[in-house]
Structures are given as C-alpha cells and as structure tokens.
Amino acid sequence: MKSVATLEHNDNIAGELEKYISSNTPVVVKGLRDFPPLNWTIESLEARYGNVDIRIVVSDSQNFVYSDKQERTIESMSLSEFIDKGIRNLGADGKYYALGRGFSTQFPGLTEEIVLPTALSQFFSGSGRFLERNVWMSHGGTRTALHFDAQENFNVQVEGEKCFWLYPTENKSMYPMKMNSQASYLSPVDPRNLDREKFPNFSTSAGYEAITSPGDMLYLPYGWWHQVDTTGEQNLNVNFWWVPRWKLIRYWSQTLRGAFVLAHRAGKHPHKRAQEQAANKTN
Numbered sequence: 001m002k003s004v005a006t007l008e009h010n011d012n013i014a015g016e017l018e019k020y021i022s023s024n025t026p027v028v029v030k031g032l033r034d035f036p037p038l039n040w041t042i043e044s045l046e047a048r049y050g051n052v053d054i055r056i057v058v059s060d061s062q063n064f065v066y067s068d069k070q071e072r073t074i075e076s077m078s079l080s081e082f083i084d085k086g087i088r089n090l091g092a093d094g095k096y097y098a099l100g101r102g103f104s105t106q107f108p109g110l111t112e113e114i115v116l117p118t119a120l121s122q123f124f125s126g127s128g129r130f131l132e133r134n135v136w137m138s139h140g141g142t143r144t145a146l147h148f149d150a151q152e153n154f155n156v157q158v159e160g161e162k163c164f165w166l167y168p169t170e171n172k173s174m175y176p177m178k179m180n181s182q183a184s185y186l187s188p189v190d191p192r193n194l195d196r197e198k199f200p201n202f203s204t205s206a207g208y209e210a211i212t213s214p215g216d217m218l219y220l221p222y223g224w225w226h227q228v229d230t231t232g233e234q235n236l237n238v239n240f241w242w243v244p245r246w247k248l249i250r251y252w253s254q255t256l257r258g259a260f261v262l263a264h265r266a267g268k269h270p271h272k273r274a275q276e277q278a279a280n281k282t283n
C-alpha cells in the first residue's frame, strides 16, 4: 500500500493543489489555517444544536456495510439523542450510529462557518459547480464500506483521526454492485479483511493510504474508491463535495453509476420503474 503525498498549507497552496486536482490524484494538505470548524468540538455543536433533528445511519456493528437491496438504514433523531446513543454510550442498545453526510444546512449558521481558507477559495468560484457541505460525527472504530462518490471532495478532520484506503477511479477490479441496484457506487469487498476466494482479482497493491488528524485536509479525487476507518473516542469531520465538469465525461462510468443512484433515491431508476410497471400490469 502506497502513502498519499502531503503538502503544507501556505499562501500558494492553491497552485500546488491544482496539479493534483487536474491529474485526479489524492493529496493531504497539512496544517490548515483560517478554517472555523477547527474550533468546533462535538460538545460545542451539541450545546448549539442539541435539539435539531437529523438523519442518522444505523448499523448492527461499527462496520457500516450496505447491501444492494437496501442502501442503508436511516433513523431520525435529535443531535443530543444521537450523541447519547452513538458516542457517549457506544453500543449500549445493541446498535451503532453515525452522522454521515449531515447536511450543514440543517444546522442554522453552520454553513457560513464551513468556508474554505482564503488561500483555497478559488476552487469553488465559477458557475454550475454544485457544492454540498457535510458534517460527519461518530465514535471512533467505525468503518465505512468501500464506495466512490461522483464528486470531488475536500475532507477535513476536526477531532480524532480517519484512515482512508483509496483505489483509483480507473481501477477495474473493484467488484461494484449491479448498475440496477440501489447502491451501484458500493463494493462488497472489505480490503482490510479481504476474502480472496470471493474477490480473486482485487489488488491490495493498487491501494493508497491517507491518515488525517485534526487540521489535515484530504483531496479525494472524483470517483476514487475509498474505505474509511475512524479512531479516537470522538470523531468529527467536515467535507465539501463539488462537481468538476470535464471529469464527468472522462470518467463516464462513475458518472453513470452516480446518476443511477440519484435516480434510485428519487424513485426514477429505469429498472425500478420497469419492475413497478410489470407489477401494475399483473394486478
């Protein structure tokens, strides 16, 4: 496994980072400055937003694995309830919880704080670049299943550490779930616990590792597969997703899978609609 390259935050960091973005190569920027979320803690967010209702991912273990039949199980609860069940009393009710993809817009006033440092602000200028900001929170020890996102990603660590195992967009032996499944952006492979009989072509040597500590920002390129482990008692993280125009065409297979996942979520996947029409005819 190779290590992802690192850069130090400096006033000219954008130019250095641009080379990695244009070659779709991951890199970690260390020592981020001028970034308000680095002052947050889970407790300070709870004090501000404890009563806010959020969507929480629920699992039977800290290994958050999804199936092709059901993308993932979601429950709605207040931030305080989540922190109680998922962080302060880990596993006490036999379930495990994580705030993954917690839209910043659910927390009034937070989006304004999740703003890239001035030295990096050029990346979101220009029109048509959908930008989503998320808050991630969990007890350490979680594992997020191997998947890719059809977006560019800046992922910043605030509390605890994350260990990313990354595989290039072009890698052909990732065993993605079926295109017509709910989760065609996911792979059933667990690279940290590899089943060689089931997945003989999976290449561990194709992987890269990036460990991020508070103040580190991973650039996770469009379509790169990633499995993520968290450490520490508490894990807090924010990320930015945005759309690169030319990569949508260059990595069309990822783009297509991403579009099908969105269609599934909206109930408009062609396969799902065909099934529904067939069911209606027989009724």
Ligand SMILES: O=C(O)CCC(=O)C(=O)O
Pocket: 100, 136, 143, 144, 149, 153, 155, 162, 226, 228, 237, 239
């Ligand atoms: O932190 C995690 O568990 C997953 C993060 C992730 O998948 C992402 O930022 O795209």
